[in-house]
Amino acid sequence: MIDTMRLEQICREAGHIAHGKWPGTGYDLKSWDKTPGSPVCEADLDVDAFLKRELASLLPAAGWLSEETRDSEARLDRGLAWLVDPIDGTRDFIRGRKGWAVSVALVSGGRPLLGTLVAPARGEVWSATAGKGAWRNGERLRASTRTRFSGARVPADSLSKDDRDLTMVEKPNSIALRIAMVASDEADLVATVRWGFEWDVAAAALIAREAGARVSDAFGQPLTYNKRDPRAFGLLVSSPAIHDAAIVRLKERAERLAG
Numbered sequence: 081m082i083d084t085m086r087l088e089q090i091c092r093e094a095g096h097i098a099h100g101k102w103p104g105t106g107y108d109l110k111s112w113d114k115t116p117g118s119p120v121c122e123a124d125l126d127v128d129a130f131l132k133r134e135l136a137s138l139l140p141a142a143g144w145l146s147e148e149t150r151d152s153e154a155r156l157d158r159g160l161a162w163l164v165d166p167i168d169g170t171r172d173f174i175r176g177r178k179g180w181a182v183s184v185a186l187v188s189g190g191r192p193l194l195g196t197l198v199a200p201a202r203g204e205v206w207s208a209t210a211g212k213g214a215w216r217n218g219e220r221l222r223a224s225t226r227t228r229f230s231g232a233r234v235p236a237d238s239l240s241k242d243d244r245d246l247t248m249v250e251k252p253n254s255i256a257l258r259i260a261m262v263a264s265d266e267a268d269l270v271a272t273v274r275w276g277f278e279w280d281v282a283a284a285a286l287i288a289r290e291a292g293a294r295v296s297d298a299f300g301q302p303l304t305y306n307k308r309d310p311r312a313f314g315l316l317v318s319s320p321a322i323h324d325a326a327i328v329r330l331k332e333r334a335e336r337l338a339g
Contacts, residue, residue, distance in 0.1 A: 082138065082139055082186070082194070083138065084194065084207075084209065086138060087135075087138060087184075087186075087194065087196065088196060088205065088207060090131070090134045090135065090138065090184075091131075091182060091184050091196045091198045091205075092198055092205065093130070093134075094127050094130055094131050094134075094166070094182045094184075094198065095181075095182045095198035095199070095200040095205075096200065097123070097126055097127050097130055098123050098126075098127050098166070098167055098173070098180075098182060098200065099200040099201060101121075101122060101123040101126065102123070102173060102176065102180075102201060103173075103174065103175070103176040104176040104177070104178065104201055109121050109122065109123065109174060110122045111170075111174050119170050119171060119174055120148065120170060121167070121170060121173065121174055123166075123167060123173065124147075124148050124166045124167050124170060125148055125166075126166075127166035127167060127182060128146055128147075128148040128149060128164065128166040131146075131162075131164050131166060131182075131184065132144060132146065132149065132164075135162050135164075135184070139160065139162075139186070141158065141159070141160055142158060142160040142161055142162050142186065143155025143156070143157075143158035143160065143161035143162070143306065144161065144162050144164070145161055145162065145163050145164070145278065145279060145306065145310055146162075146163075146164040146165070146166065146279060147164070147165050147166065147277065147279050147280075148166055151310070153308070155306060156306070156308060158306075159188055159189065160186060160187070160188050160193075161186070161187050161188075161305070161306040162184065162185070162186055163184075163185045163186075163187055163192075163278050163279045163282040163283070163305060163306070164183065164184050164185075164279055165182075165183040165256070165279040165280055166182060167180055167181075167182065168180060168181050168182070168183045168254040168255065168256045168257075168280060169181060169252060169253035169254030169255075169256075169257065170253075171253045172252060172253035172254065173253075177252075177253070178199070178201040178202050178252070179251075179252025179253045179254050179257060180199065180201065180252070180253065180254050180257075181197045181198060181199040181204075181206075181254050181256050181257050182196075182197065182198040182199075183195075183196075183197050183254075183256045183279065183280070183282070183283045183284065184196045184197075184283055185279075185282035185283035185286060185305075187282060187305040187306050190304040190305050190306060190307070191210070191304070191305065192210065192282050192283070192285065192286040192305060193209070193210050193286075194207075194208070194209055194210070194286070195207065195208045195282065195283030195284065195285075195286035195287050196283055197256055197257070197260060197283055197284060197287065199254075199257060202257075203217075204216060204217060205217055206221075206260050206263075206283075206284075206287050207287070208283075208286045208287040208289075208290040208291075209290070210286065210290070211290075212290070213290050213291070214263055214286075214287045214288070214289075214290035214291040216260075216263075216264060221263045221264050221265075221287070221290075221291035222265060222291060222292060223262055223263050223264075223265060223288060223291040223292040223293035223319060224262055224265045224267065224268040224269075224293065224318070224319035225265075225292070225319050225320075225321070226268040226318075226319040226321065226322055227319070227321040227322065228322070229245075229322045229325040229326065229329070230245040230246075231245065231246065231247055232246050232247065232268035232269045232318070232319075232322055233246075233247050233248075233249045233266070233267045233268045233269070234246045234247065234248060234249065234267060234268070234269050234270070234271075235248075235249055235250060235251035235252070235258040235261055235267050235270060236248045236249075236251050237251055242329075243329075246269070249261070249266065249267055255270075255272070255276070255280050255281060255284070255315070256280065256281065256283060256284035257284070258270045259281060259284035259285060259287070259288050259315075259317050260284050260287055260288065262288050262291075262293045262317045262318060262319070263284075263287045263288040263290075263291035263293060264291070268318060268319050268322065269316075269317070269318040269319075269322065269326055270315065270316075270317045270318070271298070271314070271315065271316050271317075271318075271326060271330055272298065272314050272315045273298050273313075273314045273330055273333045273334045273337050273338075274313070274314065274337065275311050275312070275313055276311065276312060276313075276314070276315060277310055277311055278305045278306070278307070278310040278311070278312070279310070281303070281315055282305050285303060285315075285317065288317050292320070293317055293318060293319060293320070294316075294317070294318055294319070294320045294323040295315075295316070295317050296315075296316050296323070296327075297312045297313055297314050297315060297316065298313055298314020298315065298316055298327075298330050298334040298338070299313070299314070299327070299331075299334055300316070300323075300324075300327040303315075313334070313337075313338045314330070314334055314338070316330065
């Protein structure tokens with residue numbers, strides 16, 4: 081049995097490392113593009129190295145999949161794997177904004193067992209254990225229970241013409257934090273229609289599910305993790321009652337963009 085208290089302590093320390101290099105504290109951060117439009121910074125690499133060392137010590141049997149580490153197929157031979165995004169929401173981090181988090185999940189047999197998000201700039205620690213509920217700063221989470229699709233709260237900067245019946249709310253750059261907003265009933269719906277990586281969503285998806293939200297890919301299919309190709313097309317997290325309506329709303333766009 082994994083020591084969940086030690087796991088949270090490790091994740092909090094990772095958040096502390098990141099926060100110490102966050103420009104919002106006045107730190108002169110070094111950042112660059114891994115590829116055009118894909119920023120990374122020194123804090124990403126520092127947090128990644130710390131988590132890889134500490135999580136390997138906590139659970140040596142688990143494989144490793146992280147945004148900032150070269151992937152190895154050795155993880156596919158492990159029943160357990162850590163899925164890590166050292167700083168989810170790097171753009172907000174680099175700009176000194178608060179919409180970023182350290183994301184850590186432990187998966188087994190393609191399903192998440194544990195998920196933790198640490199957002200020190202917001203003073204938040206989110207966690208979930210499969211079958212045991214989800215929590216933020218010690219308070220149990222209850223996801224959105226909205227029953228009407230029109231008017232649903234969506235973290236967004238703008239809405240397309242087809243979606244103007246929805247209601248925009250604050251949008252952190254971190255997709256994990258946007259998912260967590262559904263878990264905490266601060267949003268009713270989060271949807272994407274693009275390819276995304278497992279490390280971005282594994283922890284937050286478990287938190288949302290354990291809070292009572294429904295989670296799927298853009299086509300309504302279950303998400304699985306630690307696959308050879310660690311991607312899925314699209315994401316849909318919502319209150320259970322509007323999930324089917326959201327699938328219908330996304331269907332044409334998802335089919336066109338996924339090819």
